[in-house]
Amino acid sequence: MTSFIVLALGVLFLLLMIIKFKMNTFIALILTAVLVGLGLGMPLGQIPASIEKGIGSSLGELAIVFGFGAMLGRLIADAGGAYRIAKTLINAFGKKRMQWAIMVASFIIGIALFFEVGMVLLIPIVFAVALEASVPLLYLGVPMAAGLSVTHGFLPPHPAPIAISGALGANPGTVLLFGIIAAIPTVIVAGPIFTVLAKKFVPEAFVVKKKLTAFGEMKEWKLEETPGFGISIITALMPVILMAISTIYSIIANDGKPFAAVVKNSVDSAGKLTTTSTYPHSLLENVIMFIGNPVSAMILSLLFALVTMGWMRRKQNTEIAETIVDSVKSIAMLLLVIGGGAAFKQVLIDGGISGQIADLFQGSSLSPLILAWIITVILRIALGSATVAALTAAGLVQPLLASASPNMAALMVLAIGAGSIAASHVNDAGFWMFKEYFDLDVKQTLKTWTVLETIIAVVGLAMVLIMSIWIH
Known part of the structure; x- marks a missing residue:
């Protein structure tokens, strides 16, 4: 139990530093990671290595995704495209149905996009809609986050559901079908229904905001000065379009699995380890693999936005450069905070807490579905990473599926996926992303x-x- 006491004390210390003493969040996260590492008995030399690994593994991809996503969002906003999208959506759905429209859009977009990418892309548009409709950002933000979170945890081709499907021998197509059936009621309860309750319990968070720290202040526009709705929505959703093409093709041609390089390790006669990566032979599959990657999708989308929201709007290069610089300034601390959360998570993983959680449930007589969910929830609370919690739990419950049907394996994937989303708190990068983006x-x-x-x-x-x- 010592490790769990150390974890609890670490979380309390972090909250105390941030809430009571108003310490910078990034600094507080790194200090907490060091202290928890010491408490878990990690060698002194391993703690900085774990912190570096956590930050590097988290920000390696996110730096480009967040950076280019912020640039893309600011280009669309500064050209008036976000205002045009907001105005059109409000006119089409009305204020009363706007929440549901945002939720459905987020769910559809979330199938193709990683959670982080969806958040980066949708925040500027949702912010513009909230301003134009004079409603609190969270009123639309909660259904948006619900749509993105549910798809991230439940549906292939997201990394965790695909990886768990492979580990448990479930068909990704079956998981996708069952996942959609489970996801629709879930996102309705967690989105519009929960928003009603949240407004009563946290009324101070449901205020109309004119400016976001991570995004800046929205300009006021006359509708005739803005680009058309069609070009604005295509520019905003270009990463979705590119990744959706890759997703649909992988479902049709590759059994739902995303195209990826095959990595092989081998040892030569001299005992030297060499790693080789083999990519798909087909030119089409290489192209699909390229555009389906979040990094390349964001690069291509930013280039498209420079044309449609920059040069086609007769903007000077100096204006475009100023927009890009401002967008990066606004997310600098956000990236550090996410990196700090990832460092804390990595220290917990390297400190061996996941193995101790596994030992707690050996020989349990609970239903396999409930047992898998409970193990995943505990791992999620302890480690922070949804993907790590899900994969660890899949390895632990795999023996329970020795004689199970393919359909039961698919349900097990969903049970683990649901558990991997639970109780996101201070050791999860998503927690800090939501906090910083919504100015909470x-x-x-x-x-x-x-x-x-x-x-x-x-x-x-x-x-x-x-x-x-009904499903056996």
Whole structure:
């Protein structure tokens, strides 16, 4: 139990530093990671290596995704495209149905995009809609986050569901079908229904904001000065379009698995380890693999935005450069905070907490679906990473599926996926992303984001258990 006490004390220390003493979040996260590493008995030399690994593995891809995503969003906003999209959506759906429109759009977009990419792309548009409709950003932000989170945890081709499907021998297509059935009621409960409750419990978070720290202040526009709705929405959703093409092709041609390089390790006669990567032979598959990668999708989309929201709007290069510089300044601290959360997570993983959690459940007589969910939830709370929690849990419950049907394996994937979303808190990068993007304090984030993620996990498990009555 010592490790769990150390973890609890570490979380309390972090909250105390941020809430009570108003310490910079990034610094508080790194200090907490060091202290928790010491408490877990890690060698002194391993702690900085774990911190470096955590930050590097998290920001390696996110630096480009967030950086280019912020540039893309600011280009669209500064050209008036975000205002045009907001105005058109409000006119089409009305204020009363706007929340549902945002939720459905986020769900559809979330199938093709990673959670982080979807958040980066949708925040500017949702912010513009909230301003134009004079509603609190969270009123639309909670359904948006619900749509992105549910697809991230439940549906292939997202990394965790695909990886768990492979580990448990489930068909990704079956997981996708069952996942959609479970996801629809889940996102409705966690989105519009939870928003009603959240407004009562956290009223101070539901205020109309004119400016976001991570995005800046929205300009006022006359509609005739803005680009057309068609070109604006295509520019904003270009990463979605590129990744959707890759996703659809992989479902049709590759059994739902994304195209990726095959990495092989070999040892030569001298005992030297060499690593080789073999890419798909087909030119088409290489192209699909390229455009489906979040990094290359964001690069191509930014180039497209420079044309449609920059030069086609007769903007000077100096204006475009100023927009890009401003966009990067606004997310600098956000990237550091996410990196700090990833460093804390890595220290917990390297400190061996996941193995101790596994030992707790040896010989349990619980239902395999409930057992898998509980193990994943505990791992998620302890480690922070949804993907690591899901993959670790999949390895632990794999022996329980020795004689199970393919359909039961698919349900197990969903149970683990639901558990991997639960109780996101201070050791999860998503927690800090939501806090920074929506300009909330830690208490408000715990009452909104953490509760939202837990509702998704609980309702998701309930849907899996209901489906298991008819599906064997």
